[in-house]
Amino acid sequence: MTKPRYRAFSFGRIAALTANTFTELSRLKIFYVILLFALLLIGSSLFMARLTFQQEFQVLKDIALGSMSIFISLLAIVTTARLIPQDMEDRTVYTILAKPVPRIEYLLGKLAGVVLLLAVSLAIMSVLFFLVLKMREQTVLSDTLRQMKDSPPDQIADALSTVRASAFNVNLLSGIALVYLKGCLLAALTLFVSTFATTTIFTTVVMVFVYLIGHLQSIARTFWLQTNSAGWITKLFLACVALLFPDLQLFNLVDDIVAGSPIPLALFNKTATLGLFYTGFYLLLAWTVFYRKEL
C-alpha cells in the first residue's frame, strides 16, 4: 500500500480553509451591514430632492463611497479579529493543526476567507450603488429632456452629456478597488494583532486605534523626517509610528475621485502594489508570531 504523498505547501488545503472561513463568516449577521448601506443610500436620496443634479450626484457618490469605506474597514477588522480566538474557543484550531497543515497555510486560508468575504460584500454594495446612481441619472435625464423639449438638438445633447458626465465616472471603479485594498491590508494587520491578542475585544480596540494612527501616519512621518527641534524620545516614537504603521491616507483617493480628479493609472498601480506589499508583510509578521505559538 502506497502512502499518500504529502505536500509541504498545498493550494488545495488553503482553498478548503478559505471556503470554510467564508462559509462560517457569511453565516454571521454581517449582511445586515449591507442592508444598512442600502438604507443609507435610499434614505440619503430623500433630502437630495432639494439639491441640483450636480450637487445630488456629488453627495450621492460621497455617501456611497464613504459608507463603503467605513463598512469594508469595519467588516475587515471585526470579522478577522474573531477568527483565531473563536477557533481556539471552539477547539477547531487543534483539530486543524493536528493534521499536517502548516501554520502559514492556516493563516493564509483564514485571511483569504476574509478577503473573499470583503470582495463579495463590496461587489453587492457596488451593484447597489450603481443601480441607485443609474436610476437617479435616468430621472434627471428625463427631467432635462422634458424641460428642454423646445431647445435646439445640439443644446439638448450638450445638456444630456453634462448630466451623464456628472453621474457615472470610470474612475469610481479605481476608487472602489482602493477601498478593497485598504480592507485587505486592515484584515492582514488584524490577523497579525490577533496572533498575540487574547480576546476579540482587545484586537478590535487595538485595531480601531491602529486605524486612526494609520490615517495620521503621514503627519508623524513628516514630523520625524523634517523636524529637528524635537527630543530623541519624540523622534523615536515618531520613527516607530512611521516605520510600523501603514499610511492609510494614501488609499483615500475616493474623495478626490468624486471631486472630479482623474486617477492616473501609474498612481493607481503604485498604490495597489503598496497595498499588496503591506498585506503580505503583515501576513508574514503574523506567521512569525504564530508559527511557534503555544496553543
Added chain:
Amino acid sequence: MMRFVVIVLLVVLFGAVKLPAELALSATHRRLHFRAVEFDPGLREQIGQLGFVAALSGFRALVADVLFVQAHMAWERTEWGRVLFLFRQVTTLQPRALLFWDMAAWHMAWNASAAALRDPAQPRLALRIKAQREYIQLGKDFLERGIRNNPDRPQLYEALARLYRDKDKDHEHAAEFFEKAADLPDAPSYARRFAAYEISYCEGREREAYDRLHTLYSAGEKERLPTLIRRLKDLEIKLDIPLDQRIANPVP
C-alpha cells in the same frame, strides 16, 4: 529572544522598503493637488471633536457633505453668516470639489450681496452698499482660493471672470480670467469668445479685440453668433475699418 530580533529586523526592513514608496506617493499626491485635510487645530474648533476625528480618519468627504447640506439649509433660511462659516469648513475639507467653491462664491457674491443691499434692518444706503461690496469680495476670495487649489481646471477661472464682468464691470480682469480658462484643457469653446468680448470693452484694446473677434469670425459659421457680429460691427465703426474689409453680415 530570537523571534523578537527577527520581528524587529523585519519591521526595520519593512520600514526601509515602504518609506521611500510612501514618500514618492505622497509627492505624487501633492503634485496632482490631492490634498488630505490640513492638520489645523482651528478646524477642530469649527467642526467639533467628532467631525475632526472623522475628517482625519478618511471620511472628510462625508463630513463635508453633511456641512454642505447644513449650509444649504442655512441658505434657505437666509442666515448668511452661517452660510459663510459652513462653506469655509466645506471648502477646507474638500478643496478639490469645484462645486463647493463655486456654490460658496455664488451664495456670497450673488445671493448674500443682493440681500445685503435690500436689508430692511439697515436704513443707511451707504452701509448697505458697503455690506454688498464685502460679500462680493468674499465671493472672489472663495474663487481665488479655489483656483489656487485647482489651477488645472477651467470652471473656477470662468466663474471668477463672470463675477468680474457682472458684478464689478471690470472687463480687464474678466478678459484675463476667461483667457486663462480658455487656455486649459476641457475649457468650453465659448471661453475664448467671451475673452474677446470682454477685451472689446477695454479702453485702448479695441484693435486687439477686433483682431481676435475677426479670427473667431473667420473660423466658420459656428462662431458667427449675434453678439460676436454686433461687437465686430461696433469695433469696425470705432476703428474706422475700410468698407471693403468689413464683414458682410447685417447687424443682428
